[in-house]
Amino acid sequence: MPLRLKTELNIWDSALKAYDKQNFSTSLELFSQIADSSKILTNMGLIYATIGKHEAAIEHFNAATNLDKFLAIAYFQCGVSNFLLGRYDAAYAKFQDAYLYLRGNRFINYEQLGLKFKLFSAEVLFNRGLSQLYLGYAKGMSDLEQARKEKEVIGHEVIDDVIRDRGGQYTVFSVPVGVLYHPSEKKLRNSKVKDYLGKAKLVIGSDLDDIYREFSGVTELKQNSDPSTSSPLESTSNADPKASLSGTPDRGATASIFRTRSIGPSPTTERSKTINGPLSTASHLSPIFPHRPRTPGSDAQPQSRQGRAARFTCLFPVPSLATMCCSIHRSSE
Missing domain, CATH: 1.25.40.10 (Tetratricopeptide repeat domain)
Known part of the structure; x- marks a missing residue:
């Protein structure tokens, strides 16, 4: 109208x-x-x-x-x-x-x-x-x-x-x-003027958690973006590493633990040193990725292969080029 x-x-x-x-x-x-x-x-x-x-x-x-x-x-x-x-x-x-x-x-x-x-x-x-x-x-x-x-x-x-x-x-x-x-x-x-929306009302809860309501997705987003709010995954970064390794940690917990702990030689590396002689410790350390946690079982097989390669090198040394040339010269005489 x-x-x-x-x-x-x-x-x-x-x-x-x-x-x-x-x-x-x-x-x-x-x-x-x-x-x-x-x-x-x-x-x-x-x-x-x-x-x-x-x-x-x-x-x-x-x-x-x-x-x-x-x-x-x-x-x-x-x-x-x-x-x-x-x-x-x-x-x-x-x-x-x-x-x-x-x-x-x-x-x-x-x-x-x-x-x-x-x-x-x-x-x-x-x-x-x-x-x-x-x-x-x-x-x-x-x-x-x-x-x-x-x-x-x-x-x-x-x-x-x-x-x-x-x-x-x-x-x-x-x-x-x-x-x-x-x-x-x-x-x-x-x-006549019609009020379709009505009058706003202020509702105060009896508990601090009831002061306001919001979508659960918004609440989770605020918790993830707020540094002062600690999530269950982030709280494990200050926990004992040995206690964390005793179980099967999830991806986030594994990444946080291995970033804070000092990296040292694994038991398998020490074993390969004893059997095959001194080897570079760095060659036995695989990169640490949050989505692929290291477990003792995953490190054993590559280290045993490297041990066999070391034994093969010791038992069957490859002759140098000069040695091969001398051998050929002597046979021709």
């Missing part, structure tokens, strides 16, 4: 509430802010007629029919104000227009448009006939007779009395006091 329409509906509603409290001046002031439709102008004319300002009422009824020439209710009520001012000829003309824009209907129900009022053809004919009687025209009785034929409700019984008294001191039918155009209830509800 456009903002301008919401604003107009809210002003319209406020003006009606002021009218119900009989704050007529406030109601007229509010209606004047949105007086750009035939309904609002008709409302203002009805309010002016209620407080007896029929000149202003006629002005607003005429403005309403200028915007909507088919608005029979505005012609009808304008004729009423003219009749109460003693302008019977002008009243007759307005009642004539109202009957014309009934377009042959016995009544028009304005309740669907927001005005709880039915305009009956019997009432329009009665007012037109009474205006002619006040002007001195006897033909006004024919309108009264036609109005009696088109009676619809109990209040129309007065038509018979007027015919019997041939006019007398009767007045015209009018829109009841307090009847005004109201906006659509559905549109009015939609114009």
Whole structure:
């Protein structure tokens, strides 16, 4: 709904509430802010007629029919104000227009448009006939007779009395006091401000761990990225290496342990030294990778192969090039 329409509906509603409290001046002031439709102008004319300002009422009824020439209710009520001012000829003309824009209907129900009022053809004919009687025209009785034929409700019984008294001191039918155009209830509800989110609430837990809640993944990420928070894997770096080697450490624990311990000759290296003579300790040390932990079983086989290679070298020495040349020279002699 456009903002301008919401604003107009809210002003319209406020003006009606002021009218119900009989704050007529406030109601007229509010209606004047949105007086750009035939309904609002008709409302203002009805309010002016209620407080007896029929000149202003006629002005607003005429403005309403200028915007909507088919608005029979505005012609009808304008004729009423003219009749109460003693302008019977002008009243007759307005009642004539109202009957014309009934377009042959016995009544028009304005309740669907927001005005709880039915305009009956019997009432329009009665007012037109009474205006002619006040002007001195006897033909006004024919309108009264036609109005009696088109009676619809109990209040129309007065038509018979007027015919019997041939006019007398009767007045015209009018829109009841307090009847005004109201906006659509559905549109009015939609114009109100709605709070879909509600109000924020601060919830404090009784325990420090209950102060706030967050996703478990976020908590784990904070623990891994915070140096002050020690995880179970990192805590093993300060543990006893021998105690860690007694079991089967995981990848993270193995990497942390072997980075902090001093590397020395393994039992297998000492054994190869004893059997095969001095060998380079560095040649028996394999690189340490976190994902491939060293175990005593994995070092034994490569070291035994190197031991056999050393024994083969000692038992079958490879002759040098000079020795081979001398042997060939002697055989040729």
